[in-house]
Amino acid sequence: MIKTCLILLIALLASCELPSRNTTDSFTYRATQATTALITNEEYVMVTTAVTMPMYVNHDQATFRRWGKERNVRVSILGPADWDVPAQINTIEEVIGTRPSGLLINGTDPAIGPVIDKAVAAGIPTVVYDSDIPNSRRDAFLGTDWYEIGRMQGEEMARLLGGKGKVAYMGILGLTNMETGFRGLLDVLKKYPGIEIVGKFDDKANVEEAARITADLLSAHPDLAGLCGFDSNSGPGMALAVKEARRAGTVKITTVDWEPEHLQLVRESVIQMLAGQKRELFTWYGAQFLYDRVHQTNRLSASDAQAGITNIPTSVNTGLLRITKVNVNEFINRPTQ
């Protein structure tokens, strides 16, 4: 009995397969072989996290659907309702098994790198948008440099304050892209000895939390001069508290995103600058890159796989929008698509 158990155990252990230490397998070659085949009944899948977030719904998902309609292909949008990166990874894993024509993945965290590699290895053209996952084998990345978002806010805040005053900033702590943005902000502000950083806060992407933090800050630092926000709800929350404290305009606010409420607050001079992402561009062209990859729209060689190249740009920075009171009406009055 013991002997049988031992033999079974040894057999089991022998069948145990350790992960590869070297991750530079011939993924690209296999991927390209699979995608050069004629694809019928095409389906492109967007996988994000926090799929219900208004900013994603209004910009990314609306554009992706519009693109699908224009190209006459099926598009699907999947992912967890909340900000849950492991759940996004699980969704990508499950989608890989269904072999879509292309995957458009929101680069929420470097942790999704291995599953992107898995999609590429399975022969699925994969484009990352919003934030890059540079440790992955994604076919292309389109999006924004979050360090630049931080820098843009830092430069504007320093200009607004004339290089002196107390500044606080907030966002979702622990997210790689936001921490990168914080770094960009601090790298600019540290050049101004007259600017004092009074705190870094986690508003948990919640308007009420951002307003509460701001109200507390205004009590603790009556001479607070500036606030910088890094998630979609930071701006409206900070603006609410500043308005309630009757300090609108005296406490300068810069933040991200350009939803209608953000734009209205700029028009009212409560927020002085928005660092906006061109979300429509990275979603539209990301999907188009997938389409061009699948259809081999531009042939650059007899065999891209053999040449070790791809027929789409590998990295595109879609840049930032600087929205102030001067140009805010152009964004408020943009035509619906």
Place this chain on the structure above:
Amino acid sequence: MGAAIAFPQTFPTFGNWSQLLLNLSIDTIVAVGMMILLIAGVFDLSVGSVVAFAGGLAAYGMIQLGWPVAVAIGMALLAAGLIGAANGYLIAYQGVNPMIQTLAMMGIVRGGALLVSGSGVQNLPYWFTAISQSRLLGVQMPVWYMLLTVSVFAFLTHRTVFFRRYYYIGGNERAADLSGIRVKQMKLWGFVLTSLLAGIAGLLLASRLGTALPTAGRGLELRVITAVILGGASLSGGHGKVMGALLGAVFMGLVSNVMVLARVSGYWQEIILGLILITAVWTDMALQKRLR
């Protein structure tokens, strides 16, 4: 059956099922501990934060402090056990309400996870990642750890006097106390065990992802409680089986999997899971009434 007919190319495949089981393995390991607590009539809302903290602490130890893999794992489990002990002591011995205590602990431990892992700790050592990324018989290791955990605790709760006591405590705490069961001590151990299992789940998740995420485990407590209730536990205590935790998690995993295959958006997934939970609880209440 319906899913197999609707998606014959994708649903009934080895790849899809091994992926489905892998996706629910972390939640199930935590659900085993939660099932034991719910049998005893209490619950723990801090498990999601413990998942993030355990992975983050181990990663911080290995990368920033140079701890060997085994030491980092040991320290993370020790920390998880201490969190459980703090919860258990304050609830069982000081009479703090379990919801208030574990809700407060959820915030404290999430803050700790943010402190140790910042924006996430990457490039974890090979042997740490091998714990979850290795495969046995073509199936990734967390699935085996999940099956092992469920089997061991199913056996313990079925066959040992120690774990049977949780049913007596959940059924009638006062009677259990009068019959000589050390209710407070048992509750304390229940919280320690649940927290330890959450710590193990956190280490497995960090190992699987190759990254320790401070945001890991957000909302996990509610998913786990849902799975456990779907698996036959009652919020009033005294009922439930460890195998039920697995079945509840598999059911939720199946629903989620089918919705991905059917390309149902995340909006509907939440609504459907909520409706399923209400239906399950309502059916359970109706059956209980009829039995009485």
